[in-house]
Amino acid sequence: MKIFSKISHLHNLIKNKIKFDLIKNKSKSFKDYFIFNFGKSVDAIKVKETNLKNVIYKEVYANRFENFILRMRISFYQNNIGWAVKGF
Numbered sequence: 001m002k003i004f005s006k007i008s009h010l011h012n013l014i015k016n017k018i019k020f021d022l023i024k025n026k027s028k029s030f031k032d033y034f035i036f037n038f039g040k041s042v043d044a045i046k047v048k049e050t051n052l053k054n055v056i057y058k059e060v061y062a063n064r065f066e067n068f069i070l071r072m073r074i075s076f077y078q079n080n081i082g083w084a085v086k087g088f
Contacts, residue, residue: 039066054078056086
């Protein structure tokens with residue numbers, strides 16, 4: 001999906017890169033499902049970016065498919081170790 005090329009900059013931000021890679025791989029495993037139901041991925045557009053005092057960082061993307069649009073929200077929080085994925 002095109003969304004992962006758009007959010008690759010976040011990969012360097014995260015200390016727990018394993019979790020980010022797991023999310024990416026899990027999403028890729030749904031590729032056939034997405035293509036069957038929504039068509040091929042056309043592009044991903046960043047809709048919103050929020051940074052709350054360097055504690056919580058959020059990005060919202062519109063991932064456009066041939067027959068559908070899917071909103072993806074990615075949230076991170078900064079703990080004592082570094083940035084971690086909070087929600088996807």
